[in-house]
Amino acid sequence: MTSCSRSDKVLAYLTGMLKPEERADFEEHLAGCRLCQRELELERAISGRLADGAEAPARLRLQVRKRLLLAYKPTFPWKSLAGIAGMVAAVALLVTSLARLLPPSTDRQLEAMLRIVQRNFASLASTGILGSWLLVGIALAGLATLIARVIPED
Amino acid sequence: MTAEPAVSELVERAKSGSREAFGRLAERYGDLVYGLSLRIARDTDMAEDLSQETFVKAFSKLHTLRKPESFVSWLCSIARRTALDHVRKGKRELTGLDRTLEIETATEDDPPAHLTGSKIIENALMKLGERDRELLTLAYYEELSLAEVGKILDIPEGNVRVYLYRARQRLRKKLKGFEDDLLQQIG
Numbered sequence: 001m002t003s004c005s006r007s008d009k010v011l012a013y014l015t016g017m018l019k020p021e022e023r024a025d026f027e028e029h030l031a032g033c034r035l036c037q038r039e040l041e042l043e044r045a046i047s048g049r050l051a052d053g054a055e056a057p058a059r060l061r062l063q064v065r066k067r068l069l070l071a072y073k074p075t076f077p078w079k080s081l082a083g084i085a086g087m088v089a090a091v092a093l094l095v096t097s098l099a100r101l102l103p104p105s106t107d108r109q110l111e112a113m114l115r116i117v118q119r120n121f122a123s124l125a126s127t128g129i130l131g132s133w134l135l136v137g138i139a140l141a142g143l144a145t146l147i148a149r150v151i152p153e154d
Numbered sequence: 155m156t157a158e159p160a161v162s163e164l165v166e167r168a169k170s171g172s173r174e175a176f177g178r179l180a181e182r183y184g185d186l187v188y189g190l191s192l193r194i195a196r197d198t199d200m201a202e203d204l205s206q207e208t209f210v211k212a213f214s215k216l217h218t219l220r221k222p223e224s225f226v227s228w229l230c231s232i233a234r235r236t237a238l239d240h241v242r243k244g245k246r247e248l249t250g251l252d253r254t255l256e257i258e259t260a261t262e263d264d265p266p267a268h269l270t271g272s273k274i275i276e277n278a279l280m281k282l283g284e285r286d287r288e289l290l291t292l293a294y295y296e297e298l299s300l301a302e303v304g305k306i307l308d309i310p311e312g313n314v315r316v317y318l319y320r321a322r323q324r325l326r327k328k329l330k331g332f333e334d335d336l337l338q339q340i341g
């Protein structure tokens with residue numbers, strides 16, 4: 001015998017399509033039928049293969065990351081960062097312009113430090129993001145210089 | 155080993171802009187999205203492109219996802235829409251030409267002995283209708299309930315099981331002649 005007339009019930013049994021009494025009845029048949037047992041084993045193997053699913057190429061993850069970087073501007077809080085950077089720039093400019101007013105005898109280390117601040121500021125400004133803050137910074141610094149000039153030196 | 159963060163936690167982090175968190179989600183669901191895309195588009199290269207497209211879309215729309223716990227089914231809906239749109243567009247362009255099957259097809263006269271179990275299944279799936287292919291892909295994904303699968307595929311919840319049963323019947327027919335290969339490769 002190569003087929004059983006009831007083996008078409010195997011899939012219904014496996015997918016929960018049988019009513020309780022049909023189910024019990026079929027289980028009884030299944031216990032004694034090698035062909036239906038084999039069919040059940042096969043259908044279970046198919047279920048297992050389906051559950052394995054397809055496997056995406058390993059490069060997909062990297063491609064997704066790349067696409068996200070290209071497609072979206074970062075959601076990083078640039079505005080507040082620009083605000084902070086602007087304030088830092090204003091302070092830096094203020095300090096450097098004050099430094100220019102200081103007598104040449106001023107500590108060399110301080111001067112070197114100020115130069116570094118100036119350089120960093122220049123590179124920040126060159127990114128263009130800080131354009132508006134740069135103007136504010138310059139204005140503030142200019143004002144500070146003016147005030148510094150007005151205040152008589154000790 | 156540190157435990158993998160929960161999906162909903164990753165979703166929340168991704169929602170607040172973390173691409174690192176979203177990258178992990180893409181890694182976790184890459185196979186699922188790719189599998190669904192492949193089974194709709196039936197082309198491996200295209201499935202790769204469509205998967206990328208799906209994740210990029212998902213990231214941009216993440217703020218519209220209200221319940222982080224339904225991320226998986228939400229993602230599947232996007233993947234499905236993306237792939238279906240592509241297929242429909244492609245059909246118009248190619249006027250019925252079925253651009254398929256980098257996956258080799260085996261016929262009854264072609265001895266299938268060299269095919270692996272997953273390839274046999276893949277080939278058989280590709281011969282089924284679109285709805286069956288989608289259903290058989292999603293219903294066996296362990297993180298999705300049949301109710302969720304029904305929602306993704308617009309099948310009434312009460313009918314999902316019957317649809318699945320019929321899809322399995324059709325799949326079984328396409329697997330005639332491969333029984334021994336499939337049985338040999340288990341266990």
Ligand SMILES: [Zn+2]
Nearest residue numbers: 004006033036
């Ligand atoms: Zn039997």
